[in-house]
Amino acid sequence: MKKIYILLLLTVFSFNVSAQTGQQLALNTTKPANQGIVTGKILDASSNSPIEYASVILLSKQNSQMVSGIATDKNGEFALRGIPTGTYILNVTFVGFKKKDLTDVEITESNPVVNLKEIKLQSDAVQLKESEVVGERSAVEFKIDKKVVNVSQNLAATGGTAVDVLQSQPSIQVDANGNLTLRGSGSFTVMVDGRPSVLQGTDALRQIPANAIDNIEIITNPSAKYDAEGTAGIINIVTKKTNLTTTSGMVNSGVGSRDKYNGDFNFSYKSDGYNVTVGGDARRNNFLQDITINRTQLNTTGINSVADLHQKRDAYNARIGFDRYFSDKLTLGINGSYGYVDMNMTVGTTNSSVPLGETLPNKFTKTNDSNKMTAEYFNSSINLTNVFVPKVNDLYFEATFTKLRLPSNQLTNENTSFSDGTTTSTLRGRENNTSRIDSRVKLNYKHNLAEKNTFEAGLQTNLFFKDLEIISRDFNNASQQWLINSGYSNNFDFRNNIYAAYTTYSDQLLGFEYQAGLRLEYTDRKLDQLTTKESFGYQKLHLFPTLNISKKISDDQQLQFSYSRRIQRPFDGQLNPFTYFSDTYTSTGGNPYLLPSFTHSVELNYQKSFTGVYLTTQTYLRKTENGIEQLQTLDNSGRINLIPQNVLNTTAVGAEISANITFAPWFKMDPSVNLYNFNLQEKPEYGITGQNRFSWDARLNTTFMFSAATRLQFFANYFPNNVTSQGEIKTFMIIGATVRQELFDRSLIATLSAQNLFGQTKYNIVSNGTGFTSNLNIRPEAPIFNLTLSYNFNNFKRRNNEQVDLNVNGGL
Template structure:
């Protein structure tokens, strides 16, 4: 893997050199357009007026904004014919046609351009309207998240709390339509981190929008039974220097900040960003366990506090080069680190009917840290026909993670026992993608491509016990393990998409080969997997009169088993829980069906989505009493393929804006969940009807002032061995924009009434557990965001001409 990475890195550097040289060669064959924009009545210069440059086919080529003197200059234009549109909020747009940039006339000076004020728009600027909350496409939902003030100082996980189809529980666990098996992409690129770690790594203020792809096409990798969550980060493509910076602070030692800087010069756009955040979540927990050994019932009750302290940092940078209208390249890099600590002092009471009555204290510590990096490169070659292109992309990533968990028992200040578990697990991933698009008309096209993936990971674990006599750690060789795993996946796909009148269709087929090997120092056997699978997809849409749309889709996907789930040995998690993987696990396969309806009203938006999902080879982490503990209080978890599960439901999303000062978003999900199957001769079938609802309110308190109040409600849900209880919670935020919207301040409070508690029960042969966890609430924080130069919010208008002050996108 290391040799392959060096090859990729060499390619990366060669492409970078080629891009710089090509850009330099083309520089002499470019032209410029300049001018001055003023108010037609007062003669005053207009700052931040938008200059959009279109080519002969009316496609946006580039753009800029005017400076404080109203002056603009657009450079780096290739020979050709262009159109300019000059616009600013509250003014009629001005268009300049047929500007020919040639060798004979490379420069144009438009002189003074006078924009006339639009009286109607000026009167309506007091209307604060939102950028369209949801946009439905044939195979995905695009969610604008820039208006979510209640998540301003948090991460992508908190943003997802207000996204359709997504549920986030009180512990930060994310599920997509009830399933935790989904793939996270960042700007369309995979992350080597686990899904939850990848989402925690992204500050909310750095996100532009989120794509929810519950039935992805064959162009995407089929990983993730529930689909794909693609997080699109903010960028700015206007000329010059622009950017934003944000700082935040909250209760219990929470603080952080992030910054983004863009510099675009002619054909090259540079992007730099960085962030550091500390998130502290103190909480309280209670646990009860009943274990039956023979004819004796043992009880173990614990209660205590816990604090989760997460510190994350990240750096990212990239360069986008447009060599000419037919060739472009993007190179980017990310790196970061995470340091998560959890400390939990507990008091225990162990007793039974035979006279056992022990009371003692326990201190559990968990510490996980690691770093990661990722290199990405994309080259796009466009041909003469519009839309005819080939794209090549490579991704290289590495992560390392170390984990230490310890537990010590004391009674009346005397140390009884102490143990710790150590784990070290680095991983590498390389990926190559080639995508080809051949259009047959403006609405019909064929897409095909290849994707290759190479992965390797290792995991070294050790258990050490504290020797009370010598006062030193002593390794326990019985639980020392070293596992190595490698996997290669190669796939080919083809997809055809088209339109016939109002009917749209998209059908594709993907074939993949998977080869995987796992070896352990505890076993001479090498576990191998070699298989070929097909993944068909189908998407349909029908445009109906009066702004209505029907959409339907089908896809087959896979959830691959990986990590500790495949490790065939016992690992201690804490004093009363051990785990063991299962190297014979089969991957989960899913058949997903959807049918959706979308209707746009003048001041409202409604969507319904019915879905049915079947998971084959369902994997459940089943618990049982560990044979190595005679008391029966220590449980062991191990994953098994138990059979199938079924989810059939209906999602509802309503957006109402009947009043200029109040907007309502209502999202609901009703579904029946059933798991059927058995493992080890035991039936694990279960069924439950689930529902969840979210109500988001945005109030315009005054011009440039907004108040948000959100509530979420979740019903109980079944697991293979028990149930997770329902809960509800409320969040609030207040936002004000200052200094011509260059500065934004948001104060937010999460879980206002401290109702977001997680309660769960698990029951198996001879044991029963009940647990409760809740964070201290409410959590109050404040975020300040400053945008400089031309990194201003996109000014988008709604049907009433209202302005979106909540959008911090800035992308041209």
């Protein structure tokens, strides 16, 4: 691994040296005769912010034939090279903005370089009344490597979290417990402004208020520049910041039904040479469910369970950021955040057991389970960007550090009554003292060899250390004392370090733009089970190739292809062999012999613009090997055991079709459908039967704009029957509505939302295994109302973050 690092470092610095010499030669080279250059910068007229991926086309004024074309970079800049002498028309277009034509762009032998400077595009506004104009931003934008979800267009998410924003996307599913999956997989990486989140998965998305989000980037085939972890890809949260040289800010507060509250604020001050941002948020969410479970153990007993679940989650976060611009070439950024999450969950369950062939139960069990979990974390990061030659080469360094405490206490009280009149009572307590430290160091070098010809290489180290101590106690009724239960008490240390090196190369060939990349990751994993004095290690080097190809067919349509190999590594909870939850009917534990699972992901995407319609089709093929699944098995005592295993070999082929349709200035719809075929390989030794099934789901957002300040939005998500590894999930729907009113020239915005309006969201999950069948019904609370007030001063909005770049290619 050291040899790989040395080789990459030598490559980086050799390119750097050549850049300082060769580039100077390039800058001093005169242009060939009759070959000119047209340059400029495309800006949003309303905010003066640069527009990335704007289409710039140069047409001959004589015959309107296309001479050259390019897409703007992240700074909104473009350069058309190799232009013969003559007079031209420059055509600039971008989704959501009015087209702009510049006539009489002239290249002469005496003036071969034409700088058009700043070109400002006006928003493609919709006229409601004679005096009312509203500029609309697309709900979803598709870029070369990602789908961008604009939060401002999703009214239903106001006052919610990132989970509420994402559930309207065709590639996202949210289950009965609010857990999110991306194209059927819960293995995805969450990033905030291009950096890994402290928490991961759905827990991370629940922590981020929608009011603080500018947009969300869904990257299903990331380049080799980014971590290979997460078989489904990356979800990057881009937060709101300011790009104005002034003081600005935003304050939001909300209240919801059944004891729900939320509030957040963001303030920013930017002056010459530095920028300071301060923010914070607080949220209380009460989550209620009614649960019914009917389980039949073949040839023995039928068990009926009724449960009420109540979960209260309080979350607090404070953050500060500082950027120092020493010069146009050197920038320093420092960020820090502190967070605290307090979650209390109570579950009351009543179970009745009916022997086979009888109608009356012979045993009743009532279980009250309470679990108090907290998370306290501190996160800091520092980044430094050094530009050697502007627009040619730069070096980026980043280091992050996170310290996290995750203590929890669980108390389970179980009382059983038998038909003969006897009773038993058990009281069990469980204390979990967990702490985690992780850090990341990344060095990235980028060199633009020529127009659309870029080399990039880097090194990265992710260090992860976790200590877990679980103390389980049983209450002894005879002695009235708590006694340690050694069968469930255990202690382990866990290390999961990743050492990586990567390189990417992009260029164009025969009208196609492409980028090829290769990432090497060495996994160093070790679990020391201190209680049993056992160690379980895993060390291996893996390769992750990536490929992206794009072709702009015309001004209004493009084609994209991408491939990547991804990995899902098991986490510590899945590896610990000790049982960490148990009652009379259910037991959960880990498997220290789990291996990583791998996914090959292929996508072919197409976008087309019509008058009033923007249509996108994303087709995909995902083949997963050695997938991890928590299997249900029945032991001799009649208890269901949940143990993870590497048992899933699946293939998913599908297409996500979505459209933005404007029927009238006051009425638009955003329909989408996800069509897919799921194939699951049979594994009878694990009770998994082969599956080959077509399924689909659909979503519809409908927006009515009654005036420039008033709008109403309805949304509906429909999910028909869906197959699982051991059964199926029955059909369910999610329906909601939101109304928003803007006041005082948009400084104050009031939003009222309602979710699960008619109680249509009901989950029915059927599971089958060797010796048992189970039918689970979950009914969430309904309806859920939320009122949010937002105050904005000095036009607080997103600032372009030059230190974060999740783009795979430089443009279309």
